[in-house]
Amino acid sequence: MTSTPSASALRAIERRANHKLAILHHVEEVSGSVAATCRYYGVSRQAYYRWLQRYEAEGFEGLKDRSSTPHHSPTATEAEVVEKILWLRQQYHFGPVKITMYLKRYHDISISASGVWRILKKVNLNRLPASQRYKRKETRWKRYEKQRPGHALQVDVKFIEPLGQTGRKKRYYQYTAIDDCTRLRVLRAYPTHDQKTAIRFIDHVLSKLPFNVEKVQTDNGSEFGQSFHWHLIDKGIGHIRIRPATPRLNGKVERSHRIDSEEFYRLLEGQVIDDVNLFQDRLQQWEDHYNYDRPHGALAGITPYERLKQKTQDPLS
Structure with missing residues (x-):
C-alpha cells in the first residue's frame, strides 16, 4: 500500500x-x-x-530520504484485504475488533485486531469520529445479561424521518424490541405513536419470536401506559417501567438504535423512501441482517440467531 x-x-x-x-x-x-x-x-x-x-x-x-520499506515483505497484508478493511472502516465506522469479526465471518480472512489497527494507523483512520468513540472503561456501565431467551424483552421507540419526502413531511416511528439474552430484535415502523400502536407492535413481536416472553421492560413514555400495561398482564407477561431519566437501564435497545443510525439510516442517504410499505420492506431486510448475518461484538462475534441456537442446545452457555 x-x-x-x-x-x-x-x-x-x-x-x-x-x-x-x-x-x-x-x-x-x-x-x-x-x-x-x-x-x-x-x-x-x-x-x-x-x-x-x-x-x-x-x-x-x-x-533525499529513501523508503525504509523492505523490497520484499512476505508477511505483509495483501492489498485486497487492506481494501476490505478500509471499506468497512469508512462505510460503517467499525473498529478493529468488529472488522476482524467481519473478515473472518464473510471472507474467511484471519487477521488480528492489532494488525487491523496498524493498517488504519498508516492511513490516519485509526481514530473514530467523536460521536463514535467509546467512553473510558472506568465510566462505562457494567454489562449484564439474562441467561434465558424471553426472560426479559426491552422495548423502545425511535423517531424517524424517511428520506426523499416532498411537500408536508410525514412522521414515522420505529418500534423496537430486543431480547436481553440473545439480542434478537423485531422492528416495525408506524405513522402513529400511541398505546394502540404499542399494543399492535407487541402482538406482532409475540407472534414473531420463537420463544415465550416472560417480561417486557419499557421507559415511562405515554405509549406504554395503562392500556399497554394491562394488555401484557392479560397475556401473562410482566411489565416493568424503568426509573425516569435512566435510559441506561434500557441500554441494549438504546445501543441497538445507535447501530440503526450508524449502519442503516446513514447508508440510506440519497435514496427516496417516502412510501411506508417500501420503508417497511427495507426495515425488514435490516432486521433480518441484524438477526442472522451481522456478527455482534457483545456475543463474541456470533449473530443473535446463532446465540439463540447456542442457548437452545445448552441453556447454561
Whole structure:
C-alpha cells in the first residue's frame, strides 16, 4: 500500500537533503577534515561517506530520504484485504475488533485486531469520529445479561424521518424490541405513536419470536401506559417501567438504535423512501441482517440467531 507524500512531507525531505549537502560542502570549503566536520554536526563518519557516495553517483537526488520499506515483505497484508478493511472502516465506522469479526465471518480472512489497527494507523483512520468513540472503561456501565431467551424483552421507540419526502413531511416511528439474552430484535415502523400502536407492535413481536416472553421492560413514555400495561398482564407477561431519566437501564435497545443510525439510516442517504410499505420492506431486510448475518461484538462475534441456537442446545452457555 503506497501513498503520495503531502506537500509538507516533501518540503521536509528537501530540507534534510540540503542539510546533508551543507555537511559535504563544509568538509571541502571550511574544515578540510571529515572527522572535524562530523564532530561539529554530530553525525557519524559512516553516514558522511554514505551520503558522499550517493551524491557522487546521483547528485542532489541521492541525498533525499529513501523508503525504509523492505523490497520484499512476505508477511505483509495483501492489498485486497487492506481494501476490505478500509471499506468497512469508512462505510460503517467499525473498529478493529468488529472488522476482524467481519473478515473472518464473510471472507474467511484471519487477521488480528492489532494488525487491523496498524493498517488504519498508516492511513490516519485509526481514530473514530467523536460521536463514535467509546467512553473510558472506568465510566462505562457494567454489562449484564439474562441467561434465558424471553426472560426479559426491552422495548423502545425511535423517531424517524424517511428520506426523499416532498411537500408536508410525514412522521414515522420505529418500534423496537430486543431480547436481553440473545439480542434478537423485531422492528416495525408506524405513522402513529400511541398505546394502540404499542399494543399492535407487541402482538406482532409475540407472534414473531420463537420463544415465550416472560417480561417486557419499557421507559415511562405515554405509549406504554395503562392500556399497554394491562394488555401484557392479560397475556401473562410482566411489565416493568424503568426509573425516569435512566435510559441506561434500557441500554441494549438504546445501543441497538445507535447501530440503526450508524449502519442503516446513514447508508440510506440519497435514496427516496417516502412510501411506508417500501420503508417497511427495507426495515425488514435490516432486521433480518441484524438477526442472522451481522456478527455482534457483545456475543463474541456470533449473530443473535446463532446465540439463540447456542442457548437452545445448552441453556447454561
